Amino acid sequence: MLLKQKVYISLILAIVVPLAVSTFLFSNSIQNHTDEKLAKVDLPTALSEVKNKIELELSTPIIVAKEIAQNLFVKQWLSNGESEQTQADYIDYLASIKKDNKAVIAYIISKNTNNYYTDTGISRKIDRSEDLWFDQFLSSNKPFEIALDIDKTTNTMVVFINYALEIGGERTAITGVGRSLDSMINLINEYRIGEAGVVYLVSNEGEVMLHSDRDKMGQKINISDIKNGAIVNKQIEGEDYVVSSTPIESLGWHLVAEIPEEQLYGPINSAINSNLLFGVIIAIIGFVLARVLVAQIFKPIENITSAVNALTKKDGDLTARLPTNDNNEISELAANFNLFLEQLHSMFKQVSDSASHVKSISESVLVQVQGAANLAEVQSSSTQTVAAAVNEMEVTVQDISNSASNASNIATTTEETTHKGVEFVNGTIKQMEQLETAMATSVASVTELSGEIKSITQVLDVIKAISEQTNLLALNAAIEAARAGEHGRGFAVVADEVRTLAMRTAESTEQINEMIDTLNSKASSTVSAIELGSKNTLENAERLKVTGSTLTGISQEIVTLSELNSSVATATREQTLATSEISQNVVMISDSAEQTKQNMKNSEQLCNGLNKESNILKELLGKFTL
DSSP: OOHHHHHHHHHHHHHHHHHHHHHHHHHHHHHHHHHHHIIIIIHHHHHHHHHHHHHHHHHHHHHHHHHHHTOHHHHHHHHTTOOSTTHHHHHHHHHHHHHHTTOSEEEEEETTTOEEEETTEEEEEOOTTTOHHHHHHHHSSOSEEEEEEEETTTTEEEEEEEEEEEETTEEEEEEEEEEESHHHHHHHHHOOBTTTBEEEEEETTSBEEEOSSGGGTTOBOOOTTTTTSOOEEEEETTEEEEEEEEEETTTTEEEEEEEEHHHHHHHHHHHHHHHHHHHHHHHHHHHHHHHHHHHHHHHHHHHHHHHHHHHHTTSSBTTOOOOOOSSSHHHHHHHHHHHHHHHHHHHHHHHHHHHHHHHHHHHHHHHHHHHHHHHHHHHHHHHHHHHHHHHHHHHHHHHHHHHHHHHHHHHHHHHHHHHHHHHHHHHHHHHHHHHHHHHHHHHHHHHHHHHHHHHHHHHHHHHHHHHHHHHHHHHHHHHHHHHHGGGGHHHHHHHHHHHHHHHHHHHHHHHHHHHHHHHHHHHHHHHHHHHHHHHHHHHHHHHHHHHHHHHHHHHHHHHHHHHHHHHHHHHHHHHHHHHHHHHHHHHHHHHHHHHHHHHHHHHHHHHHHHHHHHHHHHHHHHHSBO
């Protein structure tokens, strides 16, 4: 961003920011003042005025109802049983009360007889099961109550003032008057807050009781947020309103005020808009003045900028100068710039002379470096040839040494393996001898087992003979039992069981005999197999002894071969060390020659670069007019 633009923007901000802040503070101040005036003056005053008029409207019928309740003649008449002879006097009394106070109705309601006395006589008898309000009020501690209801004699909406009549501390009747709501309705209808603000009465449950718009009477609204006198903003039928309320204790209702926000804030918005328009006009004037002022300030700077641009278009003419005609800071800047050009001209002449001298020196050094580089190339090539030959010889000697070492290691390993083979053969011979002894023992054990099996066979023969004898005895017993008839039946059963047991014993003995025969056969086979294995074991042991002797001779020959290989390996290792030392020295010489060669190349490149830079410097200096 140009400096001129920054200054211009700074001036604009210096105008706009204070103007915007002052406009915002002005608007906010008016808004707060209006809200405070509305909350503390306008709405409370309007609500109090209407409330006082309503309570004044209700105070007269309350006094009249109290007068009837405290009339001693009325109390005495009720105490004496409401005599019909004097009933007309009290009806006339109610008629005069109605007439004098312009009431719709004046009444006395007896708890004892349920008679509803009015100025026309007994209007009706109250039904205590339907007119629950009667007992509810008498059982309460309130001296009076105000109720809105329909008068059944005139079928019109009336406000009733009920007052409790007490005789001897007991509430025995209700007296009161009913007033038309016309005057209160007119008050509600005619009262306006401003142009469109209205007031209306709402019950504690939120039901609209009296409203200038009859269609809204009976509707339910939410007054929980304004019961304490708070001022809230609500949207009613798509329009924004300011709403507040105040309680009317005598009615138990709330007086609600609604004022359209447009009515409240219309003048304020007009004033704010006028203030904004005035601010915009001031801002536009400020923009124009700032532009003119910035143009005047930067005109000399633009002139000097044009002169410098013209100077740069003269292809590096260091002899050109800026004009210094005006007597101001810009002329002083031009004079100092001309002095700078003079000094720059002098320095560039010195640089040009130095560049020519550097060019001649770099060319001489380049020739010498190229000669040294050629010599280094020859030395490096010869050294690399010698190093290659030495390396090849070193590799050959190393291979011989490795082969001898490997042969020695293999011989040593073979000797160890042969020795282990001899030990293994000896161990195997011992195990075969032990196996032969074990086989002989097994043959004796199996032979002994065969003898024992024969003994078992003899025992089984005895058991078989006993079972046959037992079977025969059981058969004889069964025959004798059969002869005995019924007396021998139990003995016959026992004999039969014994015979069955003898037969099972004979069968089991026969099975055991078969098993023993099989066992004898297998024992004979085992003895034959063990004897054959023992013979083979002895033959293998003899063969292993011959193998052990052969392996011992091989082991001694391998030891001799290993000693010869060790001598060859030692000699080749010594030759390898000598060859390696020669190779290292040749490599060091080769590395030094290569490093010298590389250094010469680097020096040559530096000389070429220096020569090139001196040419570039000479070319650049040639663009200036010195």
